[in-house]
Amino acid sequence: MTKYVIHGGKPLFGEISISGAKNAAVAIIPATLLVDGVCRIENIPQISDVTLILNILQDLGADVRTVNRTTVDIDCSHIHNSKVPEELARKIRASYYLIGALLSRFGSAEVPPPGGCDLGGRPIDQHIKGFVAMGADVDVKGGYIHAKAKGGRLTGTTVYMDIVSVGATMNIMLAATLAEGLTVIENAAKEPHIVDLANFLNSMGADIMGAGTDVIKIRGVERLGGGMYSIIPDQIEAGTYMAAVAAAGGEVLIKNVIPKHLECITAKLVEMGVDVEERDDAVLVRRTGKLTRTNVKTLPYPGFPTDMQPQIAAVLCLAQGTSVVTEGVWDNRYRYVDEFRRMGAQIQVDGKIAVIEGVEKLTGARLRACDLRAGAAMIITALAAQGTSEISNIHHIERGYEDIVRKLSGVGADIRVVITPDEEQSEATAG
Structure with a gap:
């Protein structure tokens, strides 16, 4: 089995370049x-x-x-x-x-x-x-x-x-x-x-x-x-890294983006106390202070994308106060909630609505990616958490994120790929 091992609690600094959509x-x-x-x-x-x-x-x-x-x-x-x-x-x-x-x-x-x-x-x-x-x-x-x-x-x-x-x-x-x-x-x-x-x-x-x-x-x-x-740059990949900076803290320049495509994501992060500076083909994302609560409802574009819902929920787990997330597109998008709870997140789900009570800190845990965007959200919680997290079923994540380990390592994240002994190798680091 191949998994990601993440030692969290480190803010992110540097640059990430976004791949095609x-x-x-x-x-x-x-x-x-x-x-x-x-x-x-x-x-x-x-x-x-x-x-x-x-x-x-x-x-x-x-x-x-x-x-x-x-x-x-x-x-x-x-x-x-x-x-x-x-x-x-x-x-x-x-x-x-x-x-x-x-x-x-x-x-x-x-x-x-x-x-x-x-x-x-x-x-x-x-x-x-x-x-x-x-x-x-x-x-x-x-x-x-x-x-x-x-x-x-x-x-x-x-x-x-x-x-x-x-x-x-x-x-x-x-x-x-x-x-x-x-x-x-x-x-x-x-x-x-x-x-x-x-x-x-x-x-x-x-x-x-x-x-x-x-x-x-x-x-x-x-x-x-x-x-x-x-092909245009990937709006959701960019949004995922924006959410990672919001959760873990730090300052990252996210390059090769179309800022207009990110406005629905930028608006919510700004509401939460994240600084987002738009440039011609990049956004600078900075978070140094506390996160504050907000409400999010996913909608067709130009509304907030359903493909960013788990990632924004990951950030809201650490925001002060009570946030409400409403899923307006899919029926089964909250399967990641039990994994977040393993880390100490306070989330209650009723149908398409999730109520998130922000906590002071998350704690590392063993997690299992259940789909592409939920897996990306688990990386975000693991980056922000205290201690070590392991994420399995990473094939879901690799369906939609190019070189995610290399890109996050490049901005200071402690993340690596580990292959368990049953696959003939004990450990391999991502290059």
Whole structure:
């Protein structure tokens, strides 16, 4: 078993550079299926979800070539297969983007139901509603989602989203890119990675307007050509390190960010007594005094992101007074609470509401990451806690954070990777 061992209680000082956005990369890479030519994608994060989605493309027949650590060339011109391998797809939530991309290009798709973190009911009914409205027959049988466009090509139409869904908005954009006519998505999500996907597709020759607003219009084109594109910085990775500084104290310059994307996170940290100074492509985060309570409700962008909810809860565990966290997106996002309680946190959960009574200090403990963002939150509590913490199930964390041990070690955190003897090695430090 591989785990993180963290000796907490040390403030953080220095600089951290943010990687490319996970949530953009796992949609833009499947979008290369629509392109007739070579796509050079830059600023790709080195995380397991990206490796999986690239492996799926290769299994389908794509030519994927690594240019350097953060750049790949992808050529999907010669793919003739629209059936996605089950073993790989079930490990990643974003595999559902392959449905929209394959439907758009081939008029058919066979994709296993998505995997990823268990955060409660995560149906793809809004995705399917969009595909059906555009003229696809969609059925689930034999462990696969089967989608087929009547007449071989999807047809543009108006799709109204019953709920604001990031995944469905992006998937319908993919499906509409090569469809016949105009598709209008109403009540669309507005997240930065939706804008990034639209910008990528447009740079390859798509005709998409309105991304970042609640109405997106996609006029289908006959083909997309190759080109080069750089993925935006990761809003959630940046927010996670901002929360780490808030909890542990210190002063860190977080580089390679788009400060506007972080405003919803910055606002809450400032309310809690953290100093955040915005620069052109960086934020300086400083916390020297006591943290004060605040209330947080997760909402679709530009509201506070659900993917930052466990991390902000970690900070609130050390804030003076009583804070209330309301989860407005997922049903099962509080599974980390029992782990926090092992460290002395005072949290009560009722449905989607958590009431957090701040404590003077947390104490190191053995913790188990239950999903990606909860695992990141446990690192934050461990950095702030007195004593030593061990975090297992770190594969969840590595799905979405590139070089997290190296980046935190670089700002003074005492964190290392330990491999237990049953894996033939007693200990290995991260480089």
